[in-house]
Amino acid sequence: MKKFFKNNGLTIVLIVAFLGSMLGMWISGWHQENAELASHGLPSMSLLAYLKDESFLSALFENWESEWLQMCFYVTLTALLFQKGSAESLDPDSAEDAASDTSSRDTYPAWMRQSYILRWIYRYSLGLALFFLFVTSFIGHLVASHASHNSQAAMHDGPARTLIEHLVSSQFWFESFQNWQSEFFSTAMLVVLSIYLRFKGSPESKPVSASDTETGA
Template sequence: MRFLRDNGLTIALLLAFFASMTGMAYSGWGHENHELTRHHLPAIGFVAYITSENFFSALFENWESEWLQMATYVVLTAYLFQRGSSESHDPDDNSTGSTDKEPPPRSHSWIYEHSLGLALGLLFVLSFLGHFFASHSAYNSDAAAHGETVQSALAYLGNARFWFESFQNWQSEFFSTATLIVFSIFLRYRGSPESKPVEAPDNQTGN
């Protein structure tokens, strides 16, 4: 039981992830078959749907925005400030963040010192590519079904549909992160490391 206690946060989030993934798969399958029926096409099975370009396009489209949000957040909070927010370094404290004058330990390489941002950035790039290729395949399948001209991968890179799919998620991630940063100035949640102490003044920066 100690394992569950020590890893409860990750376990709870992974369970929520798998539950949401299941809901996405089954509801997406139902929606896909509804659209096929509207176009007088035969319905597809569940396995066929979760291995289709439409499913992977939607999946990577969302993952892409999440990794972008987290990578950007990790990098920006190392250099920029928001006075009063629990999500920011104190701009007047020269012992933290990018103002740290102490040289890094020689045993730590530049890659290791920036590994969190690099890992999240890499996951964003991989998800972006997964979204692009799946969305491109889905677009061409839809175009072929309607007797329209298919596009090359290079041409699809300038397609409004692909960028709409990306930007509609990116904007929400950046806005929600900015909201969290500002809300943490004035609002509290007792016991959460993402919140300042309940008694802390609004102008206190950091936890």
Template sequence: MTFFRDNGLSITLTIFTAATIAGMIFAGANAFNQEAIMHGEPTVTVASYLATGHFLSALFENWESEFLQMAAYVCLTAFLYQRGSAESKDPDVSSTDVDEDPRMKKTDPKAPWAVRQGQMIRTLYSYSLGIVLAGLFVLSFVFHLRASAAAGNIEAMRHGEPPIDLWTRLADAEFWFECFQNWQSEFLSTLLLVLLSIFLRFRGSPESKPVAAPYGATGK
């Protein structure tokens, strides 16, 4: 039971992720087959649907925007402030008071392995969260582009048009519309979280300030 208590948040989010992806698969396969029937094309099985551009484009389009949001959030909050927000460091507190120099812990046996290595590895580890999230964004963007081109070629075939390559799809306004419609919502939701946490509370959440904390108090 200790395992589930200590990992309840990640377990629950994993279940939610799997459940919503499953819902997306079955709903998407149904929508794809309805479109195929309208055009006199054969339907596909759920397993076959997983390899279609229709599914993969939608999947990576959303993953891409989420990784962009998280990468931007992690990196921007390291350098920028919002007084009163639970999501910001206190502008009146030195950054060294928030996160001490990792070199001070390089001989600590309990410190992460990378902290106890040389300067290059320690520096990379110091920014590894932002680096990995940015890398996941780039990968998702590439996969979204490839799948979007595949989905676009199905539509082109239906209308008797020639197929397009990746570079043509990259320059296509429809592709960028797919990107921006998700990116804007991620930045908006992050902005609202930053601002609403100044005035609103959720008792017990580490994303909220204490209920009685004044509006001007910054940080958790």
């Protein structure tokens, strides 16, 4: 067990932190939603009912959407673009062309060696998987946000929207952009700060002895 945790500690701790944060979001959101319902003279909902509520799901997918977009952009852009001196970048003066396929077929799993398409998917599978997760979360956010808007509209005797109307609404894109901007900004700050700052032992940092102009971890 000790060896298992040593080998998987980073994932375990992050998953535990995710579940703890998810629990906090669930319980605090439930209290907030019941306070909103009470202000309109409506009955409160149970904790389990709130887990399926459109307002909870909208907020959940809204945040997941921005995270997957950030990571998809990050993985893709670090293969194409450079930042001299950053631990988060390939060295523009010595990096090999990441777009070229210099590996032999023998480096791929046996079942995909005879198919160029499967080999291409495998080469870019991390970015493709992150993009798929972004699209899935984007759709989940759209559907749940649409249902949440119509639920709020019904409480305030307002007009309902179709899904397409909600897709092109300022409300939906405000919900998305307010998270996207923070993800891109924090990633840019990590790229820049890793030029000048260090964290001993982290693979996201250059060695403490490295110069500011040295690129890569």
